Amino acid sequence: MTEQTIEINLSNNKKEKPNPDQLSFGKVFTDHMFTVSYSEGKGWHEPKVTPYQPITLDPASMVFHYGQTVFEGLKAYLANDGRILLFRPKKNLERLNLSNQRLCIPTIDEELVLSGLKKLLEVDKEWIPNAPGTSLYIRPFIIPTEAFLGVAPSNHYQFMIILSPVGSYYKEGINPVKIYVEDQYVRAVSGGTGKAKTGGNYAASLKAQEGATSRGFSQVLWLDGVEKKYIEEVGSMNIFFKINGEVVTPALNESILEGVTRNSVLQLLKYWEIPVSERKISIEEVFESYSKGLVEEAFGTGTAAVISPVGELSWRGENIVINNGETGTIAKKLYDTLTGIQKGDVTDYFDWTISVDVK
Template sequence: MTNKISITLSTTRKEKPQADQLEFGRVFTDHMFIMDYSVEKGWHDPRIVPYQPISLSPSTMVFHYGQTVFEGLKAYRTKENKVLLFRPDQNMQRLNLSNDRLCIPRIDEEFVIDALKQLVDIDKEWIPTAEGTSLYIRPFIIPTEYYLGVAPSKYYRFMIILSPVGSYYKEGIHPVKIFVENKYVRAVDGGTGKAKTGGNYASSLKAQEEAEKRGYSQVLWLDGVEKMYIEEVGSMNIFFKINGEVITPALNGSILEGVTRKSIIQLLKHWGVPVSERRLSMEEVYQAYKEGLLEESFGTGTAAVISPIGEFFYNDEKLVINNGETGEISKKLYDTLTGIQTGTHDDVFNWVVEV
């Protein structure tokens, strides 16, 4: 593959939304990155072009068999007007892990990060500066072969699109309410739970819909076999602070290894806070709640960063955490991580990359 990226700039620029009008994933910037794959050429023809629709045949495999992967990361603008990315190498490593699971050819991680930097630099004026805002980056791969047959595609398209965003949850940093799901199943060990693929999210929609009807923002998934052990929230990994110790479910083959999750564990260890990754049942959490030992709970993810959890609905009972207020650890983690991402805190881990 040639390392030369062709660039075609848009001749008409779109109007940028005001910071207070930003939703998550509704508005997109002026440009996008595209790269194609064929068995004959490998990955080829990398290009930055104006943001535009794509044309595909109805028989294109993406519409039929779910062989898709994606990632999510963010760009931030500092007070000094620098543009920073947060651990993009981790996202590209995880994208290749997803590729392996879905039989998609691996990408050159360094090349894609360079392409991403060029794209963000071209559209850097789209990066909002208000507190809690950022430029969301969505890399994704779809199969593009015209074929109705259950087999890996011989052709693919890799794309990156950009979207200025506000908070993922309308609650922002304020605590969200979570419904504990014990009927539907999202993933099991040996399945695709540890890959970031579209089917995982499609299978969560029914439970999410029912949770929202009850007034809950997200679903907490239990394991798909015994329906006892905690896995993750629909868009986040999850943590619990019980009797002074922060606990998160161990990666078990059906849980996505979040970049924010990994960063939070490193931060907690750096601070000397007891933190463990282990199997954790909802019943253990419930007993800790009854005994007054469940001090905090929060979710972590690129979209929401840190999302405090103020209430669980479990077995027809409301478990209100920390009086429904943001806990001390949740707030400190949010302030520190967003500070590193936006350049206001020292980056002692060398996590940020300047565009």
């Protein structure tokens, strides 16, 4: 692919930045966005940084009808030495293209996207909050824009990146959450789209989340769609258990999203020589191990919360409290290490962060 020049149109109308102490998630957006268009014949073209602005589409545009969308989520951090750090962005862009393939969307040049993201960050660098626990959430996404009601892949797409300054996921450090094990609704199944980061998976999850919330739980733990027996994910995070000295996470399959944080956690655990395995794990095994006193920790992993300890699990009316409802040693160590690497405060053993050069 020939290198494409990224056009830059700056905004004349700078918005007021939010109070860094009152940041929530995904409600405030920066002054600019990065877009690339796709049309059949031309491929991905016209990469540009423009003022953040509304999208105008025909009501028949496919995005409103057939859900052929993909997205990613990652973060930029302001290090104490002033550098802008990205955490493993290439993993997200690789996954974006895996999602594209599943959804019949043309793959996009990962280098072009990374260049565009860097330009966008350069332009909106003042939006990166620097209070502890804050970061700039990055949302790349692709929507089909052709105005056509036939069920078929679109011939036109729009790729976009928007940015949102976000606060610490947990106000006072990390806090264990109560999880409801869902055995009626299913998030994904082998042969479906669970491995891809596409809108439909999230739409499918809302009903179960609504039920969990009404029962007083924070999130849902998903079981496999075939036997409703094996553990898959928690909310929109991957899940880990420490059972009898070994850390276990469900092996990847067609219905589990491969999290970048999951991958990083696995590498850290191996580096620390903590026994770890990726394998099938049933909810029954967790409850049985618990009754033998062997479940030491449980935690979710994802970009938003990084590490989210599980304090309580409820399955078929039975509740178990893990580690006295407190954050476990490993969860804490992972959280401190990962957020430390992300902020540039801890040695980046694995060259995970990429520094964005700002002129």
